[in-house]
Amino acid sequence: MQEYWKMKLTLNQRKYYENMCEAFSKYKEHVFCNGLAPHEISEIYVAINNDHPELYHIPFNPQISQHFGLQGFCTELIIHNIYNRLQIRNINTEIDRVKSEIITYIPKGVSDYKKVCTVCDYVLQHTTYEINNQYNQNAASVLASNKGQCSGIAKAVKLVLSWIGIESIVVNGEATDNNTGMSGPHSWNIVWIDNKTYHLDATFMLGANLKKYKPFSYLYLNYTDEEIAVNHQWDRKTTPRCDSTWSHCSQQMQASNIDSLHTEKTISSLYEFKHELKASIIADKHSFNFYSHIPINDSELMQSISNACKMVLNATDKSLQMSISIKDKMVFICW
Numbered sequence: 001m002q003e004y005w006k007m008k009l010t011l012n013q014r015k016y017y018e019n020m021c022e023a024f025s026k027y028k029e030h031v032f033c034n035g036l037a038p039h040e041i042s043e044i045y046v047a048i049n050n051d052h053p054e055l056y057h058i059p060f061n062p063q064i065s066q067h068f069g070l071q072g073f074c075t076e077l078i079i080h081n082i083y084n085r086l087q088i089r090n091i092n093t094e095i096d097r098v099k100s101e102i103i104t105y106i107p108k109g110v111s112d113y114k115k116v117c118t119v120c121d122y123v124l125q126h127t128t129y130e131i132n133n134q135y136n137q138n139a140a141s142v143l144a145s146n147k148g149q150c151s152g153i154a155k156a157v158k159l160v161l162s163w164i165g166i167e168s169i170v171v172n173g174e175a176t177d178n179n180t181g182m183s184g185p186h187s188w189n190i191v192w193i194d195n196k197t198y199h200l201d202a203t204f205m206l207g208a209n210l211k212k213y214k215p216f217s218y219l220y221l222n223y224t225d226e227e228i229a230v231n232h233q234w235d236r237k238t239t240p241r242c243d244s245t246w247s248h249c250s251q252q253m254q255a256s257n258i259d260s261l262h263t264e265k266t267i268s269s270l271y272e273f274k275h276e277l278k279a280s281i282i283a284d285k286h287s288f289n290f291y292s293h294i295p296i297n298d299s300e301l302m303q304s305i306s307n308a309c310k311m312v313l314n315a316t317d318k319s320l321q322m323s324i325s326i327k328d329k330m331v332f333i334c335w
Contacts, residue, residue: 001054001162004169005047008238012036017044020077024048024055027085031077038064041077050170053155056138057081057088060151082134094144098122099163106164112193116200117218119160123202124209124216127153150175150203154187157202167192168200173234175204186232188220196244198222201232208286217286222246265290267331270308277312277333281320287334292326302326309333 006017016033023031033041045062048055063078083091106118123142130136130147142148142156154170161168168191175186188201201220208219220228225242267273267290280288296304302324309322320335 001052001158002167002169003051005050009044009047010040013040013044016041017048020044020048021052021055024052024058024079027057027081027088029079029081033064033075033077034073036075038066038075041075045077046172050155050158050172053139053159053170056091056140056155057083058138059134060137082138083140091140091144095140098143098160102160103163112166113222115164115166116161116191116193116221119157119164119166120200120202120205120218120221121214121216122160123153123157124206125212127156127206129153129203129206151187153203153206154189157189157200161189161191169239171199171234171239173232175201175233176231183233188228188232190240190242193222197240197242198224198244198246199228199232199242201228211284213283213285215285215287215289219286266293267291268293268295270294270296270304273305274308274312277309278316281312281316281318281335287332289330289332292329292331301331305331305333 006014009017013036016036020031036044041064042062049058049060058079059082065074065076065078067074067076102118102122106115126146127142128147129149131149133141133149135141135145136148137151137155138148139152139156139159141152143159148156151170151172158168158170168189170187171190172185172187174183175188176183186203188199188203190197191200199220200222204220205216205218208217223242224245225236228242265276267276273290273294276290277288292301294301294304305324305326309324313320313322322333322335325332
């Protein structure tokens with residue numbers, strides 16, 4: 001698993017990083033850190049928390065103790081594991097089940113983008129956003145208990161992506177709620193897709209799919225620094241630069257095609273199409289795809305669909321930007 005934040009530490013801190021990782025993997029709750037200042041210990045702990053979501057039993061906030069002992073002045077990191085050994089065994093069994101399910105679902109040779117969409121689908125289908133709970137800030141809360149807040153969701157995304165060969169990191173910063181306008185601490189991910197880096201905020205994506213209808217809206221997937229900065233703030237000097245623009249409407253169409261064999265509709269007339277499109281818009285969906293059996297020549301299908309979309313928008317009194325793509329009788333529309 002990528003240890004991105006470890007490489008942001010000093011050489012001396014990295015030595016303690018390794019010692020702490022080994023101690024936490026053995027469920028130890030006391031680690032001596034003589035020679036480090038408290039802020040250095042905190043930096044190491046945050047790095048481990050972000051780099052190693054599989055260490056889900058360690059708490060979000062540790063305790064740092066400084067005292068005089070038999071060997072002089074001592075600095076000690078003290079944690080209280082939030083799960084006991086029996087709980088950890090049960091959680092590991094459930095996480096292994098989820099891992100097997102996700103790996104089995106993804107066919108060989110599928111693109112990085114579709115792999116990431118599959119992970120997003122799993123999170124959107126199985127996760128309820130919940131805050132103010134010490135258990136909701138780790139990967140196990142999402143994968144074993146199906147609930148979490150931003151930090152737990154971001155760690156779960158990193159862990160699952162690592163299972164399918166996609167590199168990612170957890171980013172800590174602040175975000176502004178689109179509804180209330182209030183800002184607060186927030187965590188999300190940066191992912192590597194086709195050797196390019198993009199922002200992915202699965203927590204905000206959950207907020208855009210509260211009804212959990214497929215096809216999902218993949219808002220906050222493959223955003224550039226500038227796109228995500230509209231409502232996210234972070235220290236850009238510490239993270240990879242994300243400046244590769246991704247077409248989000250094309251993204252929505254490609255994502256819809258992931259499960260096209262199972263979710264596509266067959267439309268046989270323009271009247272039926274307008275009825276289904278109107279229903280999708282009213283239901284606050286952001287895309288609609290179908291297999292066309294409309295008795296129109298291929299050369300005229302695009303224009304006919306475009307005209308029908310305009311009629312539906314006028315009927316619903318909606319001002320939406322629609323993008324239409326047609327491939328082998330499959331019609332993809334997003335807005």
